[in-house]
Amino acid sequence: MSVLDLARPEIRTLQPYSSARMEAGGGQIMLNANESAWEPAGAFGFGCNRYPDPQPQPLLQALATLYGVRREQLFVGRGSDEAIDLLVRAFCRAGQDAILVQPPTFGMYAVSARIQHAAVIEVPLTQDFQLDVAALLAALTPAVKLVFLCSPNNPSGSSIPRQDIERVAQALAGKAVLVVDEAYVEFSDQRSVADLLDRYEHLAVLRTLSKAWALAGARIGSLLANAEIIALIRRIMPPYPLPLPCVAAALAALSSSGQVLARDHIAIVREQRAVMSEALMKVPGVRGVLPSDANFLAVRFDDAGEVYRRWLQAGIVVRDIRRYPGLQDALRITLGTPEENARLLAVLNEGRA
Ligand SMILES: *Cc1c(COP(=O)(O)O)cnc(C)c1O
Numbered sequence: 001m002s003v004l005d006l007a008r009p010e011i012r013t014l015q016p017y018s019s020a021r022m023e024a025g026g027g028q029i030m031l032n033a034n035e036s037a038w039e040p041a042g043a044f045g046f047g048c049n050r051y052p053d054p055q056p057q058p059l060l061q062a063l064a065t066l067y068g069v070r071r072e073q074l075f076v077g078r079g080s081d082e083a084i085d086l087l088v089r090a091f092c093r094a095g096q097d098a099i100l101v102q103p104p105t106f107g108m109y110a111v112s113a114r115i116q117h118a119a120v121i122e123v124p125l126t127q128d129f130q131l132d133v134a135a136l137l138a139a140l141t142p143a144v145k146l147v148f149l150c151s152p153n154n155p156s157g158s159s160i161p162r163q164d165i166e167r168v169a170q171a172l173a174g175k176a177v178l179v180v181d182e183a184y185v186e187f188s189d190q191r192s193v194a195d196l197l198d199r200y201e202h203l204a205v206l207r208t209l210s211k212a213w214a215l216a217g218a219r220i221g222s223l224l225a226n227a228e229i230i231a232l233i234r235r236i237m238p239p240y241p242l243p244l245p246c247v248a249a250a251l252a253a254l255s256s257s258g259q260v261l262a263r264d265h266i267a268i269v270r271e272q273r274a275v276m277s278e279a280l281m282k283v284p285g286v287r288g289v290l291p292s293d294a295n296f297l298a299v300r301f302d303d304a305g306e307v308y309r310r311w312l313q314a315g316i317v318v319r320d321i322r323r324y325p326g327l328q329d330a331l332r333i334t335l336g337t338p339e340e341n342a343r344l345l346a347v348l349n350e351g352r353a
Helices: 057-067 079-091 108-115 133-139 162-172 227-236 244-253 256-281 304-313 338-350
Strands: 074-077 098-101 119-122 144-150 177-181 203-208 221-225 286-289 296-301 330-334
Touching: 057 074, 057 203, 057 221, 057 244, 074 079, 074 227, 079 108, 079 144, 079 177, 079 203, 079 221, 079 227, 098 108, 108 119, 133 162, 144 162, 162 177, 221 227, 244 256, 256 286, 256 296, 256 338, 296 304, 304 330, 304 338
Parallel strands: 098 119, 098 144, 144 177, 177 203
Antiparallel strands: 074 221, 203 221, 286 296, 296 330
16 A cells, blocks of 8 residues: 555545646746746845746755755645645545644644644643653544644653654554654754654654744745655645745755854754753742753743733743643743843843842
8 A cells, every 4th residue: 555545535636736837947038927027126136027946956955955855755835834734635535534633732733634624633642741652542543644743842842752753653554644743853852753754654754944944934844755745745735835035045044154053053042941941940930841852941830821921011922821731830932042031031030029
């Protein structure tokens, strides 16, 4: 059996949209796409009067090298959010199929499923935000086509041990696609599971330039998976997902000087994570700081609502995560610059004086 047997049959046979840019490129006089012949004002040299390459080779090559995969194992889209949406659309039949998630976790899996009218099966993480492999496997039904694992997890910050991910991968063979969301893996000691792609044809990995690569505004996210899944996703992608200025921004960030800068900032975040975790733990009214492998801390308070409002009054915005199961007393604090983090601490301590 092929992993594509899990996909929606009508997607497998769909005749994809064939854009002008895909049918022909590389001429000197381009009169095939109803574009303007003139660059717009303030064009910054991007050539934005022309439609962009749907999957530009230089960006694919740079990301494939970064993530250690082959180009045919990579789809690049508008953030990993788009990849999540396309996976759900490709694999879940409306009103019939389901995804499986582990709350408290990233909300977009369930939102994309509901848009597609796919069911959402929830297997909560344990009290200390670990994956319950046995409960996950027990909750599997034939309707489940996608199992999402988020590691490190948003909003708890916890990672799933590699051997647990492998156990799930082994159990899902022939049954469902395992999607491991690694949006924060650059901040973790644990390495990516992308090296397992050649071993599990039903494994998919989500990576993004939005967090460690400082490009949230450019919307560049990747799906790593075996070539069959990638080809299927490319059949249903929007005609031109990647705007030229965003591709240029990504290539600059991935240049050798860009990589040095990103690694410097990751090191600062990791250092600040330890510093802030320890400092917050000492503040009266703080019940606990969850261990985090990501660029944020989930922090429990005696009165999270009051702390949230106090920071807001000082112009500091954090994420209220009290609606998540197991986190009813918690706020999620993204690690900023050392100065920003110090200010956050000072405002918290002022209220205690
Ligand atoms: C931020 C985040 C994303 C979204 O990334 P984009 O590439 O910006 O769409 C995906 N997954 C998780 C868990 C996130 O926290």
